[in-house]
Amino acid sequence: MMPPEQEIGTPSRIPVLNRSENVTVHAEPTRCEFVDHTSNANATFEVHTTERGPTVPCRRHPVPRKTLQPVTLKFEDVGYSIKVPTADGSCLSPPEPKPDRVVLNGVTGLVYPGELMAMLGPSGSGKTTLLTALAGRLPGKISGSITYNGQPFTGSIKRKTGFVSQDDVLYPHLTVVETLTYAGMLRLPNTLTKQEKINQAEAVIQELGLTRCRNNIIGGPLLRGVSGGERKRVSIGHEMLVNPSLLLLDEPTSGLDSTTAQKIIATLQGLARGGRTVIATIHQPSSRLYRMFDKVVVLSEGCPIYCGSASWVTEYFRSIGFATGENVNPADFLLDLANGIAPDIKQEDHQHEGPGRPESNDQNSVKQSLVSSYKKNIYHRLKSEILQNCIETNAASKSSCRSNEKQWSTTWWEQFMVLLKRGLKERKHESFSGLRIFQVMSVAVLAGLLWWHSSISHIQDQIGLLFFFSIFWGFFPLFNAIFTFPQERSMLVKERSSGMYRLSSYFFARMAGDLPMELVLPTTFVVVTYWMGGLRPSPINFINTLLVILFNVLVSQGLGLALGAVLMDVKQATTLASVIMLTFLLAGGYYIEHIPPFMTWLKYISLSYYCYKLLLGVQYTEHDYYDCGEGAVCRVLDYPAVKHMGPEHKGYAVLTLTLMLVGYRLVAYMALRKRSPH
Numbered sequence: 001m002m003p004p005e006q007e008i009g010t011p012s013r014i015p016v017l018n019r020s021e022n023v024t025v026h027a028e029p030t031r032c033e034f035v036d037h038t039s040n041a042n043a044t045f046e047v048h049t050t051e052r053g054p055t056v057p058c059r060r061h062p063v064p065r066k067t068l069q070p071v072t073l074k075f076e077d078v079g080y081s082i083k084v085p086t087a088d089g090s091c092l093s094p095p096e097p098k099p100d101r102v103v104l105n106g107v108t109g110l111v112y113p114g115e116l117m118a119m120l121g122p123s124g125s126g127k128t129t130l131l132t133a134l135a136g137r138l139p140g141k142i143s144g145s146i147t148y149n150g151q152p153f154t155g156s157i158k159r160k161t162g163f164v165s166q167d168d169v170l171y172p173h174l175t176v177v178e179t180l181t182y183a184g185m186l187r188l189p190n191t192l193t194k195q196e197k198i199n200q201a202e203a204v205i206q207e208l209g210l211t212r213c214r215n216n217i218i219g220g221p222l223l224r225g226v227s228g229g230e231r232k233r234v235s236i237g238h239e240m241l242v243n244p245s246l247l248l249l250d251e252p253t254s255g256l257d258s259t260t261a262q263k264i265i266a267t268l269q270g271l272a273r274g275g276r277t278v279i280a281t282i283h284q285p286s287s288r289l290y291r292m293f294d295k296v297v298v299l300s301e302g303c304p305i306y307c308g309s310a311s312w313v314t315e316y317f318r319s320i321g322f323a324t325g326e327n328v329n330p331a332d333f334l335l336d337l338a339n340g341i342a343p344d345i346k347q348e349d350h351q352h353e354g355p356g357r358p359e360s361n362d363q364n365s366v367k368q369s370l371v372s373s374y375k376k377n378i379y380h381r382l383k384s385e386i387l388q389n390c391i392e393t394n395a396a397s398k399s400s401c402r403s404n405e406k407q408w409s410t411t412w413w414e415q416f417m418v419l420l421k422r423g424l425k426e427r428k429h430e431s432f433s434g435l436r437i438f439q440v441m442s443v444a445v446l447a448g449l450l451w452w453h454s455s456i457s458h459i460q461d462q463i464g465l466l467f468f469f470s471i472f473w474g475f476f477p478l479f480n481a482i483f484t485f486p487q488e489r490s491m492l493v494k495e496r497s498s499g500m501y502r503l504s505s506y507f508f509a510r511m512a513g514d515l516p517m518e519l520v521l522p523t524t525f526v527v528v529t530y531w532m533g534g535l536r537p538s539p540i541n542f543i544n545t546l547l548v549i550l551f552n553v554l555v556s557q558g559l560g561l562a563l564g565a566v567l568m569d570v571k572q573a574t575t576l577a578s579v580i581m582l583t584f585l586l587a588g589g590y591y592i593e594h595i596p597p598f599m600t601w602l603k604y605i606s607l608s609y610y611c612y613k614l615l616l617g618v619q620y621t622e623h624d625y626y627d628c629g630e631g632a633v634c635r636v637l638d639y640p641a642v643k644h645m646g647p648e649h650k651g652y653a654v655l656t657l658t659l660m661l662v663g664y665r666l667v668a669y670m671a672l673r674k675r676s677p678h
Contacts, residue, residue: 070113071148071160071245071277073134074386079143080104080129080302103129105302106144108382110389111279111295113245116272118290118310119281120331121299121338127281128166128250130299134279135163135248137497148246150390155407157246158499162239166251168231169494171426172220176210176234177201178425179218184241185418186500189409204237208267229260236267239498247271249280258286265292287329300338305370307378320373340366408502415501419509424517431517443472444525448532455534457627459639465533466619467590470611473522473549474556475581480518481560482573484510485672489568496676503676507669514557522553536619544618552611555657558664559607565671584608593644607660610653617647 081100104126111117119127132138134146136153148157170179180201188197205214210233218234219225226234232252239247252268253261265285269292272278282289293310306313313330317323317337324333324343333343340363408415430436447468454461485492496503526546531537535545559580563573587595588608595603603609620636628634636642 068243068275069160069245070275071157072113072150072389073111073146073148073246073277073279074109074150074389075130075134075144075146076108076383076386077144078104078107078130078133078146080126080133080138080140082140103302104133106379107297107299107302107304108379108386109295109297109304109307110382110386111277113275113277114272115277115294116269116292117279117295117297118285118293119279119297119299120285120334122335123283124301125299125338126302127299129302130297131248131250131279131281135161137163155499159242159409160245162242162244162247163498164232164235164239164247164249164252165494166254167490168235169490170218170231170234170238171422171491172218172223172225173426173429174422175215175217176226176230177205177214178422179234180204180237180241182418182422183238183500185410186415186495187242187409187498190411190414200241204240208233208237208240209263210234210237227260229256229264232256232264233267236264240271245276247276247278249278251283252280253282253285253289258288261286262288265289282331284335285331287331290329290331296334298334298338300340300367300370303367303371303374305338305367305374306334307374307382316377320369320377322370337366337370340364342366408499410501412502412505415505416509416512419501419506420513423509423513427513427517432520436521440476440521440525441528444528445532448529451529451533453532453534456624456636459626459636460641462533462535462619463590463616463639463641465529465535466615467588467608467612469526469529469545469549469615470552470588470608471585473525473553474584474608474611477518477522477553477557478560478577478581479574481557482564482577483570484561485564485668486568486570486573489675492672492676503669503673507672511665518553518557519550522549525549541618545615548611548614548618551614551654551657551661552607555607555660555664558661558668561668562664562671565668565675568675581608588612589645590641593641604656607657610657613645613647613653614650614657616642616645617650617653620647 080103082103084099084101107126107130109117119130121127129138133142136158146153148160151157174182181198184197184201185194188200192200205211210230213226213230217223217225218231225231236247236249236252247268249268252264256264265280268278268280272294285293290310295308296306296310296313297304298306306316308316310330313334314324317333322337322342328343336343410418447465451461451465454465456462492506495501496506523546526542526549530542530545535541560573560577563577563580564570567573567576583602584606585608586592587599587602587606589603589612620642622635622637624636625633626636626639637647
């Protein structure tokens, strides 16, 4: 059953697709035929703009084997407020609380499958907030009602929804084909084979016109890659892999030239014609872009002033006294009205002013007049249309509720393996960068030359080299690990919000992927410095020393991960890490032996202390002696600096570092879980 006509809005709209149904629709820009690939039957759409409009073939958009399930989106009286920080008051009077800031106020609308809706309004009008609310990603309490086929937002709807943010959150070192292939591996169901998922990614690349740049890297601010339009299409393709029934985009044309913006909107229009519900926020579209929209919602300071057909905008506002010239871009006209700027009217036209136009052209008066006219002329008709549509959507929603879909498209192990491969490919450029290799190798060679062939007779020099091992490979991995989660926060939030993978699979893949990249450089460092420094040449001693250093690297890295995950701010985490490591350095047992009793506890939480203790225990035994002057020899273990550390108690140090290794990573995981969307 087709939905009822909208009295103010589009004269007819594209209905929900049936498997074998030919539907004639009067909508926007061209007349075309479209073959629906979501079923075995054909669905023909005739789209008219003018009586003499040409007929052109619509673009065919690939759809996975999963059948598209159309979604009718209804939002009624949506409201959202945020708390404003209280101003500081004087010491004589308490601070006065500020009222909550209203971001959205009574926004109502209805979007059917096959329609492309644009949200217009000036900056700060609430477009992005409304779009985020429709995507089910807005934190806090939302008043009103948002339903999808008559049902609230659920995990099933979440998997049918694609959300493209304004900022293209993509890995810069991956190519276009790698980005979409890894996304397909994670998001497409495991009922498809690996080759079928790869084929689906290739089909999306071809359909979005990305074949020319398929092997180019995405790039970033400091890395040249694909163009802005191509990057935006990659973001859209990232969501199109799962064939979403509902596609929401925040400023998809932001920062693009007019030709590229038109290609993006034409792509969205073609996706809508495939039976999807497409909603996008647009800041200031050109007249060519505006003619591609089926519906528009215009917001002014969070309040709607229009919701309906894009082609009926000028007629509606003329009927309430806000007429405009024939050659004016409708989008510019709407933005002026949303800002409270009424169009100029000639004196001879004053008698034709509608009843809704205020006598004063004050911006607040114009906005209040537009909101009042919306409530009087559009709001009740929208509510009536939504009410009539409920009967049709109830049957579809009940059947969808009975479907028992799994929470995750792929298994934990599949997610782990894909994330591990993607992480290794993306981070190898950073971990093995020329700058980092130069940094480590230069320090290794310098240390080897300074301690060149030191002997046990110079015991103080040798234990100084061992302490340098512990502090350098405590500082270096710590400050590298701090950047891990703050830098990947936007990507983690985006992919977790889309339900791509479990947090545990991401975390363990990240830990496993870091092992080869974080342990190669310290291994090379020890190989160079150990033999140049003249330490005990026994292979067993060398291997044990290397294992202690690598153990220390992992513990230090865990501390950096925990600080980054808890604070999620690089500057704050770096500052705190500097204080912590300097404390560990001073309490590490090399600079001071007689720590005051009330400060002794510091050394027991210092990872440098335990690493230094193990290095001494590995390097020296009770059979080692050094020249203590005047021809006398003394045991190394009796040397004051060594004896104070107690190198014979190695088991206690290993156990403590193991607890730190697990504990720091557990803290990092819990911090991520607390911040991660569920």
